[in-house]
Amino acid sequence: MCRWMAWFGQPVLIEELVFKTQHGIVDQSLHAKMGAETTNGDGFGLGWYGGGEGPGVYRSVAPAWSDENLREIAAHVESPLFFTHIRAAIGSPVQQTNCHPFRHGRWLFVHNGYLGEYQEVRRDLMLQIDPNRFPYVHGSTDTEVIFHLALTFGLEEDPIGALEQTVGFIEETGRRKGLSGLVQGTFGTSDGEKLWAVRYASEGPARTLFASADVDSIHELYPQNERLARLGVDDRLIVSEPVADLPGLWQEIPEGSAVTVRRGGVMDHRPFVPRQPDRAVRQPAMAPAVDA
Amino acid sequence: MCRWMAWFGQPVLIEELVFKTQHGIVDQSLHAKMGAETTNGDGFGLGWYGGGEGPGVYRSVAPAWSDENLREIAAHVESPLFFTHIRAAIGSPVQQTNCHPFRHGRWLFVHNGYLGEYQEVRRDLMLQIDPNRFPYVHGSTDTEVIFHLALTFGLEEDPIGALEQTVGFIEETGRRKGLSGLVQGTFGTSDGEKLWAVRYASEGPARTLFASADVDSIHELYPQNERLARLGVDDRLIVSEPVADLPGLWQEIPEGSAVTVRRGGVMDHRPFVPRQPDRAVRQPAMAPAVDA
Amino acid sequence: MCRWMAWFGQPVLIEELVFKTQHGIVDQSLHAKMGAETTNGDGFGLGWYGGGEGPGVYRSVAPAWSDENLREIAAHVESPLFFTHIRAAIGSPVQQTNCHPFRHGRWLFVHNGYLGEYQEVRRDLMLQIDPNRFPYVHGSTDTEVIFHLALTFGLEEDPIGALEQTVGFIEETGRRKGLSGLVQGTFGTSDGEKLWAVRYASEGPARTLFASADVDSIHELYPQNERLARLGVDDRLIVSEPVADLPGLWQEIPEGSAVTVRRGGVMDHRPFVPRQPDRAVRQPAMAPAVDA
């Protein structure tokens, strides 16, 4: 179990959403309500677009609730587009290289969920990563492998399409080994220009995912709320779990679907349909002994 | 031994001076040339003015050379005025609360050097801290106590005067106990509007301290240097140890003196003369037994 | 809120009680049942008697549940007498010097609870610490100050008596300032020969504290339980919160009382009655200005 949130809209001090919001993600690190685990204390990460070249990433193995540096950065850095992620490790070590978001060039990637039977398929999945990308796998999470597979399958050209191929390939890899129910979770990714989010599970209910409602409806519902009054028409939040318990504020993103958020707060929905990869797929092979 | 540097001038990405400069402070963390110790690997800190309310502070117990987050922040945060500090612990624990810069409101404070016989005088010095400031002492370094003494003696109204009283009080405390040579080091402080730096030792040579020369002389000396060409008339660097080995680039700040750097790169020199505090000084006292 | 446990008996691998016991203290770090907070993820500590000179102490700022090194030490170190402590910080920083147990010579000290209005009395309490002990205060918790006060008041000669004076002194300090309800918690201490535990609150219900029942009653109650069968007549556990939910296994230590556990599992009860210190108490004093 993990939790993530993404902001895309007017530039804000990161703390506005991370610390100063009711049931924000740092509060969720101690007391998640919708997760399989209530504690997400195995590290966190923040990835933001703003100054400098490409997105900045701050990741730490400390729990989000006690990290002084997170408070400092959040209180002094403004961004129009950022992700935060809190981690509840399932098996893999608590280390910075296992914290989300993962980054490649201008791209950030987060995940809430898991790959089932991961150790059974890890090697096959890693084999499929573009060999030129292999040196950039630094940690040991399923998510990092998913990210590099998605990059291999064209994330930079067609993010949702690449994730559909990635999930399709993972499910097919499982099927070949007689395994099912491999993919569980929600994914978020961005290149700094758009934001994409996916909700999907191979089997059973998928992890929750919500988008903030249109700002007009929000202002109509809560005309007196000062904080919400500051929300503009350009602003969208995507969250694993609502960060403020106000009815009408959140719309659930349906299972098996994806959204694209464009500048200006425009959000498009589409189905998310895993499929076979378009490109050649490497087959794990066992060659005869070199010295046979 | 420690090392610090301060930048005051045009807004720059912090990495420009911290990572991308010849023999910058991160390089000094591994290979200081002028210090008593060549390795400054016991944590570091960065304090910057920019977005948000007051200065931000990022401190870590990792060595500066291996901290990925420092690279990220430095590469994505711009600031017109910042301090960085690398620490070589002398006795006190390696923990975030012992890393510089220390902060109070809009003020930042760094120190390179030490208080001699610190454990002999620590209690007396702490007693002298304004009782209202006591809750803000979180760590166990001599520097944090010096900072709170200076605040007690009026740092916010007259930084150099307050430091003169602080040093005078520390030396007097030592004398009462038959100790001498207590204060060694350089100090840097700022409120975001001006920058002050002090070089002083009670006995023997003081730690080194340098200011960058006037930009005109620099441009005359190195007309072809692209990086130096970007230095403007408003820019000043104060450093424990020169960050680029170019003759004429650095002017030594004399021992027993202080400088004030104002916006626009103007730098004033004055002598630094420790003296008795202006205010009442608390005397440590032993009362009779309560139940006697 | 915190949680602690102490083992005194036959030498056991520490993991037996810390990891391999139902609802052991590492489980409590994620899911405490009786505390004000369910998560105790702000560091932990282990102090054990065994090889080498005096007790060893392993403290870390990582949550106990994810610290690989704790698993290693617990799985490879045997001890007849040890404390473990998990921390939920209330205000003071998450740093090693704030983790329990605290140590002085052969003595270890742990605490679950807090000093109310601590910042109001911190300076007065620190002033009362034996000046020779002052250099050994490295962190910023109330507990460390309580420990050094108790040492000042004679912990090494009469642990319970010294804690009674410590609590009495703290309450008196509060009263002088118009504050009440200052002391809340349970304390554990040992010199490697005996183990002492205290349960007390100045006001309202005290934090919970339990001792394991006599081994004979335990064996009668659970004749089939293999793990409990290994408990010998010499073995005692003192815990903030029961580590196995078996009725009859635990006896509550009454509020306002203390226990002494001697080798052989013998446990004596006595009331815990805060009182004025026997020794001279330093009065905070404000002397006239030195330069008046």
Next chain:
Amino acid sequence: MCRWMAWFGQPVLIEELVFKTQHGIVDQSLHAKMGAETTNGDGFGLGWYGGGEGPGVYRSVAPAWSDENLREIAAHVESPLFFTHIRAAIGSPVQQTNCHPFRHGRWLFVHNGYLGEYQEVRRDLMLQIDPNRFPYVHGSTDTEVIFHLALTFGLEEDPIGALEQTVGFIEETGRRKGLSGLVQGTFGTSDGEKLWAVRYASEGPARTLFASADVDSIHELYPQNERLARLGVDDRLIVSEPVADLPGLWQEIPEGSAVTVRRGGVMDHRPFVPRQPDRAVRQPAMAPAVDA
């Protein structure tokens, strides 16, 4: 660059060799004399045989010189056979899973040196790891891959033979890609019963490696030295760099050779000759597209 040392002999408190020896490994972490780098501050590890099941491992990303917990463990744990390792990272992240020693069952493994052009061959080497071992690769160092290759090639039956095959396989992998000079370093491994050490470089001088001389010669050379007087006939040290600068104390292990230390201090020398693996070697393969 890294440094390691191994002790095999009478049980000693680990601190005797790690902290209380002239120019011990913790001192080498700050001031190595023979290495390419003088600072080895990117984490460390301790692996020891003693209590519990198999070896215990303590690894940390803090520099060895400032880690309080290392001091504690070293001062309170006795062992007849242990490794310590200090790390100077070359490219791969500073994280616990990248610290030595690596462990599998009863086996420990350390390495000083590097694989040249590692990113060029990393994928090919990982492919060759026994697929059943794949889930146990947690970090991103060359050493961990070498260890799992050696296990794949039979380390548990014939450690030196397996390392000869591992090195042979790595060199062959390089040759196929037109790369040379891939393997540089010294290796140490143990199962708790014996200790093996290798010194080898594909090209140029190999990293240094020394064994302590026969205890009789040592006692003859230094009859007055109290510390050396405690060395018994059963005791052997293997070190990257001499830990005490006494002539005659150390014998250099020749390049291209291996030693086996058996209980009783007996040390056998043999040549180390890389060769083709005995077993089938998997060939990286590119199959046609699944959906072609």
